Amino acid sequence: MKQPLMITQEHIERYDVSGPRYTSYPTADRFVEAFDAAAYVKAAEQRNISNWTQPLSVYVHIPFCASLCFYCACNKIVTKRYEQGAIYLNYLQRELNLHLNKFSQAQAVNQLHLGGGTPTFLNDDELTSLVDMLKKAFVFNQEGEYSIEIDPRTVNQQRLQHLRTLGFNRLSFGVQDFDAEVQQAVHRVQSYAQVETLMQQAREMGYQSINADLIYGLPKQTPATFRETINKITTLRPDRIALYGYAHLPSRFKPQRRILQDELPNAVDKIQMLSEAIQQLMQAGYVYIGMDHFALPDDSLAIAKQQGRLHRNFQGYSTMADQDILALGVSAIGKMGATYSQNAKTLEEYYDFLDQGQLPIVRGLALSRDDLIRRAVIMAIMCHGELSYESIELSYMVNFRDYFKSEIQQLADKQKQGLVVLEDDGLKVTEMGWYFVRAIAMVFDRYLQHDANRARFSKIL
Known part of the structure; x- marks a missing residue:
């Protein structure tokens, strides 16, 4: 043994x-304001000059959320004003046009990721408009990976089918934890049955890969309660599991100030949760990809690791090695050649740049x-x-x-x-x-x- x-x-x-x-x-904290839109344009021009034809990866950041999760460290805007979605799409189109003007030829895309915030804050018509906008701008590879993060509380069977019709073939479910007390402590309540139903429906619709995000180290979690969450997630058997350690940085992220320090598990309990979770997941047949990712053996992520093609980018582990990333939306981070660039972090500043006809890039780095x-x-x-x-x-x-x-x-x-x-x-x-x-x-x-x-x-x- x-x-x-x-x-x-x-x-x-x-x-x-x-x-x-x-x-x-x-890391992104090393980005400097001296790297601006002009520096990004030079990097894009270099891609043109070198006639670099490797497909792009496209990331779109949708910052809006209808409710606040206390643990969240993402760039988000909590609002019930759903009309903001249409306004935001208008500015995304402006930004996209500015990017397209920098390329000398149509760009192929084999990876798209919609993150947030909550991308499913947008209604079906708005999501259709966004996808149409992107399909008119790029040549999408039929065999590509097209994923969207979803909050199970914001989707139903009809929405899943609509996303599938739009071409999304991968879903990432924000689960975090199934324990009722933990869910209450972080202000994100969703039932196991709700997630189970949605995952089953997604499989029946032909989604190629389903991911579930979990977090250990949340308030009121114990090794025993998290063990039960892992048991439940392995029963659901998503193709991939992202297991993140909670980063408690209340001085940087205001929502985390609602979490009581005394309710957080200590380092000993956290390492026990991680250790036991890794053992449980591997016993359930998952491949340990590394650090915070697991996948079933026939998933492309596990195959990429086996073949030595695994890569890591701003969304975590990836099968797409060292691709240029065109990033759209407030706070989005992109990569072009040997450079990184990041958009303005506030909606007001992001809109202001685009109103002036300028790319909203405010900082970055030339490596x-x-x-x-x-x-x-x-x-x-x-x-x-x-x-x-x-x-x-x-x-x-x-x-x-x-x-x-x-x-x-x-x-x-x-x-x-x-x-x-x-x-x-x-x-x-x-x-x-x-x-x-x-x-x-x-x-x-x-x-x-x-x-x-x-x-x-x-x-x-």
């Missing part, structure tokens, strides 16, 4: 620290050679759990052991802790190391090593 992992109190105390999730490197090298290292660790020194040396013409001499020395301590295995030609993350993979990646983060203030990040446990 397989021996259980021996995660000690020393592990918990040492690694109960703040750190990035590495959906990008450098240096060192950024690119370190990004490759961090993504290899986060996505594959192993790193070949030779692959970095051949790609970037560096001597890995010289370039990362200090980092290799720091990893020696993590090897003693049982988190990594250092070899002559590379490193491997151990089974235990996956619990602390963010801490391993942090060793290679040049910005973080010189940063005394990490409190803006969530705890890695």
Whole structure:
């Protein structure tokens, strides 16, 4: 019988620290206002000059929510004024037109993601208008991945069918937790039966992949209650499960001030929830993709991991390796070549830019050679759990052991802790190391090593 992992109190105390999730490197907090719309345009022009034909990934941010979830750290606007949806679509069209003017030819798209907020805040006609807008702008690959985040409280069978008719083939359900007391504590009440019915209907409609988001570390959660939530979600058997640790940052996110600190589980309970959840999900047949993602063996995410094609972007783990991301909407983050860019974070500022006929990009970053090298290292660790020194040396013409001499020395301590295995030609993350993979990646983060203030990040446990 397989021996259980021996995660000690020393592990918990040492690694109960703040750190990035590495959906990008450098992380978004390193973006600068010196990178503006003009810098983005140069990156788009470079794509034209190089005649880069790899399809785009398109992200659209819909910020509106009808009700407030206390745990939420997303950029959202809580409102019952549904007429705001039509106004917002008008501005999305303006922004899209500005982007299209920068490209010399029609762009292919093989990945679309609608996030929020709550994308299903928009009514059926508005969602139709949005999809029509995008289909007129781009050439959509028939075999692409087209996903939308849904709040089970805002959809029914008819809405699911409408989304399927529009071409969406992937759904992401915001579940978080099935325990009634936890749901009350975070102001998001939805029944198991409601989610079960919607998932079954979605399968019957032919959706290729269904994801469920869960969060551990919420107020009033215990290992016992979360164990029951995992039992219920495995009964529903979504194709993918995203298991996030709750990031309690009330100084940054005002809604979280409604959560009582005393009701939050401690680090010991959180690691027990994570440990038991991983074991339960793997026993139920899920593949551990890494950090916060699980998938059934026949899901494209699990296949991508098996084939070494796994990637990580602003939405988490992805099968689409290193694609340019065209981002639309307030606060949306895009990637073009070796640059990142982010739109204005407030609706007023976003609208104001577009009223002036300007792209609403307010900050971003042009990656240096060192950024690119370190990004490759961090993504290899986060996505594959192993790193070949030779692959970095051949790609970037560096001597890995010289370039990362200090980092290799720091990893020696993590090897003693049982988190990594250092070899002559590379490193491997151990089974235990996956619990602390963010801490391993942090060793290679040049910005973080010189940063005394990490409190803006969530705890890695």
